[in-house]
Amino acid sequence: MTEPLEVYALVQREGRWWLPYGPEADAEALARVFNSDCSVVFLGPDGGSLAYDVTNEGEEVVRLEAALEAVAQEVIFDPQHSRPLNTAIWTEDPALLGLVQEIWDEHFATGEAEKQKGGKKPRRPYIEQLRVLVTDLYLAWQEDPLLCLGMPFSEGAWDSQSRYNPLGLSKHLVVLVKQLQAAGLVRVSAGSYAAPGAKGNRTGRIQASTELQKRFEALVVDGRAIQVVPSECIILKEGEGDYSRAVEYQDTDNTLCMRQVLTAYNDLLAQTFIDIPTLEQPWAVRQDNRGKDIRVAVGSRHQLVRRIFSRGSWEMNGRFYGPWWQGLNSKLRSQIFINDTPTVEIDFKAMHIQILAAQQGVELPPDPxxxxxxxxxxxxxxxxxxxxxxxxxxxxxxxxxxxxxxxxxxxxxxxxxxxxxxxxxxxxxxxxxxxxIPALADNLCSDVGIRLMFTDSQIMERVITHSTLLGLPVLTIHDSAIIPYTHSKVLEETMKQAAVEVVGREIPLEAKALGLDHDSWKDDPVYVRLDYQTCRETERCEGYLTRLKEWENTTGREVVPFNIL
Known part of the structure; x- marks a missing residue:
């Protein structure tokens, strides 16, 4: 083969195999490849490859098309573009239930009926496990057709009695996925494992196939009939990276207290409308480090907060994870409204090195x-x-x-x-x-970060606890918090006090915008603050107003904007 060598993965759309550039770019991408004197390797779905010396002659293109048409299975283009399978999703929507029943009757009914005649009954019937699977595949497809779901394929990873498995899903879920793959309804990308903590480690991935997506398109689904069932919010993990796994534990006074705090906080968030008024669709778009656009789903179904501890220790990590606003950059976060009220984000400045300085009793320079x-x-x-x-x-x-x-x-x-x-x-x-800063030298490259995360989580736990008691929904990131701009002073004082309680002194704060209750307004004419208020009152688009009304109808609650204390 001649050089250079170009490698492309293939995706299937509308029954044909394409280079993965999106429908409008396919012709351009193919033209660029076929009009160059280079060797091209097309990666097949079975891990093999189709290699061709490509020239400008149309004859070669025809030969390539014929080879591609012979490929039987669809592939997942980007297994890294994923989120975990939601094992707490449930639906009573008639359209989705009808689709699940159709798929069951077509591919499972006869064989599964024979299997379940005798022996121990599963905690969750297999058709209901299929319901969970199809529902989350539907939601992922709605969020982004290229989004895939991560799930373990090893039988030992599924324990129907686990505290982390509220719907009692079993290892039979893996069997269901493999049968769906054989039926051409899902795409599967196998997981990989090289070594503990290796960069390439990941669980398996699944994604709705072209056929299943067509069936999704024909549905009229009532989103209100899709719910997340109550699930464990205090999680203890061991291992590293994508291959870390949640482990069982016995409750103590400490875990019971943490769960009580987090349950009250999640209940408050569930009673709060949190959205971005400029978004027509229920997702925001950010770029990852590769420059690729990533959709971040926005809405109440994506705001459950969990507290996750690492390496099997209650003193490592402990941060609060899960809600959609943590997936946004600071510019997008600044556009969030809470109960139709603009917000302010307040940061702990240089939080981790400030914690280290406090622990060692030293002062940091103004800008470390x-x-x-x-x-x-x-x-x-x-x-x-x-x-x-x-x-x-x-x-x-x-x-x-x-x-x-x-x-x-x-x-x-x-x-x-x-x-x-x-x-x-x-x-x-x-x-x-x-x-x-010599006092911090020994902490660099010493794996201290995961313990600092535990310390900052203790500070944020106090912020969450106090704000929840006041009925004020704060949105935590890790070293910052977002609050309606009518209550910024309350958040500032709460963050200062929380730091004092945990590390013995205040940590400097920085607000990315002024709150309406900020002291600086006292020296300005009233019209100045009114102008600022008008500026912050972003125009609400139709999509946002529709979601607000749907939220009110679903919850039975009226969205009432916050007023200045």
Whole structure:
């Protein structure tokens, strides 16, 4: 074969195999490949490949089309674009129930009836397990047709009696998936495991096939009939990365108390309408580090908060995870409304190094990330500060310098010049920071980050507890919180007090916008604040107003904007 070599994965749409560029770009993409003197390898769905020396002659294109038509199964284009299978999703929607029954009758009824004649009955009947599977495939397809669901395929991963398995799904779910794949209704990408903590480790992925998507399109589904059943919100995990797994535990006074706090908080969020008024569709779009657009589903079904502990320890991690606003960048978060009220986000500045400084009884300089120029080539002071901050925080979470440097480069967006920086160059910047703040030097590249996460989670737990008692919904990120802009002073005081209770002193705060109750307004004429209020009152689009009305109809609650205290 001639060089260069180009590699493409294939996806199937409308019964044909295409390069994965989207329907409008297929012709352009094919033309670019077929009008170049290069060798092209098309990855087949079975892991094999179809290799061709491509020339400008149409004859080669015809030969390629014939080969592609012979491929039997569909493939998942991007297994990394995924979310976990929601094992707590349930529906009583007639349209979805009808589809589940159709699929059951077509592919399962006879064989499963024979299996279930004798022996122990499953905790959850198999047809109801199929209901969970089809419902979440439908929701994923609604969010983004290219989104896939992650699920373990090992039988040992499914325990119908587990505290994390509220609907009692069993290992038979894997059998159902394989039968759906054989029937051409789902696409499957096998999981991979190289070594503990390896970058390529991941669970299996599933996605609705073209045929199942067509059946979804024919449905008229009442979204109000799809609910998330109550599930465990205090989670203890062991292992690393995508192969970490939740483990069982015995409740203690501590876990009971944490669950009580989080249940009350989730109940308050469920009674609160949280959305973005500029979104016509119920999703926001952000870019990942590869520059790829990622949809983030917005709505009450995606705001359940869980507290997750790591490495089998109640003193590692413990942060609050799960709600959709954590998947947004700061610009999108600034557009969130809570009960139709604009919001303010307040950050703990340099939270982790402030915690370390408090624990060691030292004071930090005004800007701990400000180092002498030249730490990174061709960067202005603002960009250098951002990169220094990213490198230091990465080093706090890393076990050694090598992994810190690797993780730093991986965290940069595609095409960023920092991706080419050598370990020696990054090590010099780490050393410069250590000289800048000697008291923190021993904490860099020492795996201290996961314990700092536990400390910051204790602070946020106090913020959540106090705000919930006041009936004020705050949206936590990890080192910041969002609140209606009518109540920013309450949040500021709560965050200050929470830090004092946990680390013994206040941690500096930074608000990304002014609250209406901020003291600075006292010196301004009333019209200045009214102008600001008008500016923050973003125009509500039709999609947002429709979702607001649907939320009111579903919950039976009226959305009442917050007023200044």
């Amino acid at each position: 990330y400000e180092l002498p120029p030249g730490q990174f080539p061709d960067t202005d002071p603002d960009e250098q500060r951002r990169l220094v901050k990213q490198l230091v925080l990465t080093a706090l979470n890393a076990k050694d310098t090598r992994s810190a440097c690797s993780a730093f480069r991986e965290g940069l967006k595609a095409g960023h010049p920092g991706k080419h920086l050598k370990n020696t160059s990054l090590q010099k910047t780490i050393n410069t920071f250590s000289e800048h």
